[in-house]
Amino acid sequence: xxxxxxxxxxxxxxxxxxxxxxxxxxxxxxxxxxxxxxxxxxxxxxxxxxxxxxxxxxxxxxxxxxxxxxxxxxxxxxxxxxxxxxxxxxxxxxxxxxxxxxxxxxxxxxxxxxxxxxxxxxxxxxxxxxxxxxxxxxxxxxxxxxxxxxxxxxxxxxxxxxxxxxxxxxxxxxxxxxxxxxxxxxxxxxxxxxxxxxxxxxxxxxxxxxxxxxxxxxxxxxxxxxxxxxxxxxxxxxxxxxxxxxxxxxxx
Amino acid sequence: xxxxxxxxxxxxxxxxxxxxxxxxxxxxxxxxxxxxxxxxxxxxxxxxxxxxxxxxxxxxxxxxxxxxxxxxxxxxxxxxxxxxxxxxxxxxxxxxxxxxxxxxxxxxxxxxxxxxxxxxxxxxxxxxxxxxxxxxxxxxxxxxxxxxxx
Numbered sequence: 001x002x003x004x005x006x007x008x009x010x011x012x013x014x015x016x017x018x019x020x021x022x023x024x025x026x027x028x029x030x031x032x033x034x035x036x037x038x039x040x041x042x043x044x045x046x047x048x049x050x051x052x053x054x055x056x057x058x059x060x061x062x063x064x065x066x067x068x069x070x071x072x073x074x075x076x077x078x079x080x081x082x083x084x085x086x087x088x089x090x091x092x093x094x095x096x097x098x099x100x101x102x103x104x105x106x107x108x109x110x111x112x113x114x115x116x117x118x119x120x121x122x123x124x125x126x127x128x129x130x131x132x133x134x135x136x137x138x139x140x141x142x143x144x145x146x147x148x149x150x151x152x153x154x155x156x157x158x159x160x161x162x163x164x165x166x167x168x169x170x171x172x173x174x175x176x177x178x179x180x181x182x183x184x185x186x187x188x189x190x191x192x193x194x195x196x197x198x199x200x201x202x203x204x205x206x207x208x209x210x211x212x213x214x215x216x217x218x219x220x221x222x223x224x225x226x227x228x229x230x231x232x233x234x235x236x237x238x239x240x241x242x243x244x245x246x247x248x249x250x251x252x
Numbered sequence: 253x254x255x256x257x258x259x260x261x262x263x264x265x266x267x268x269x270x271x272x273x274x275x276x277x278x279x280x281x282x283x284x285x286x287x288x289x290x291x292x293x294x295x296x297x298x299x300x301x302x303x304x305x306x307x308x309x310x311x312x313x314x315x316x317x318x319x320x321x322x323x324x325x326x327x328x329x330x331x332x333x334x335x336x337x338x339x340x341x342x343x344x345x346x347x348x349x350x351x352x353x354x355x356x357x358x359x360x361x362x363x364x365x366x367x368x369x370x371x372x373x374x375x376x377x378x379x380x381x382x383x384x385x386x387x388x389x390x391x392x393x394x395x396x397x398x399x400x401x402x
Contacts, residue, residue: 125305128375189294190307190375221374224309225335228292 014049030192032118050074056093088237098167118186151206288353309374320364
């Protein structure tokens, strides 16, 4: 029986990794994961070491300084890898990317894979995005659950997750790869850098990082302006029926 | 009012934080009116209210004007600093915005005289009571029969 070619390719041209920690951020509620990941990349001066491409990807290339680049990037330094998407992942693309990221992480013998995202919350909407957010964590095995205890994130005791991060956890479990998802209470439809700060504050102890989040808070207004177009695209990608269309949610 | 620029100082800081990521490619930004950036918005309709929320980072409360009619909500807001959105050939073709401007057509009729608005953290929430609130309909039927289980 002929084998189907992979529909998603993870291309990593960086130096060999040895049990890295991997952080994954894709555009979802409040762009919390993408804002947090981009900030970490810049603060820790991580270098681009690969990209993810797919037949299911919309016809988008990102242009930076006149050079065309894939919209899903892999950055890294030492044993930290950050994967960021600059396009929303809808429909089949969402779970195909999750599947290949899980397989790739397993191939690197990753220590822990951490998805970071926002979870729209009424409390956050009522606070109008002001102040910090509560962060909850979900792990897929004993190792990740133990690790999450160092993050300060509250346990996500019972509930349902859908979308990209649910797929990521599922495929990490299939690969027997330790994984976790941190969800910060966030605005649903507006960029929420404050929630990204809360994510970074949970990641610091979890992965022994030293990322100073002060500049992110200071530049929050400009970041909200700069990311509004991606937020619009993300809203469109998640409508009308979020779960079927690749949008994510988590609720208790 | 002195207008600074996110592209000089502020914008440079942001570029350091986000080197190249999320840079708009032009696209829909060409559709916007000169100097009037469309803010992100959302409309929630409940049984009693229509709530319209605008994301207007970089403005002060006193620089926001909200106008409501029976079926529209409009916002005009002046930015503290202008925002330069990089289009293709960023330095030559970028657009500079000094204010937000948007009018939203509401899906149901509202009473603009009874509206309230609150502003915090560059987000404005406008709550308007619906005019066409539904009335509870009494349901008749064989309730007694069901209750008795016969």
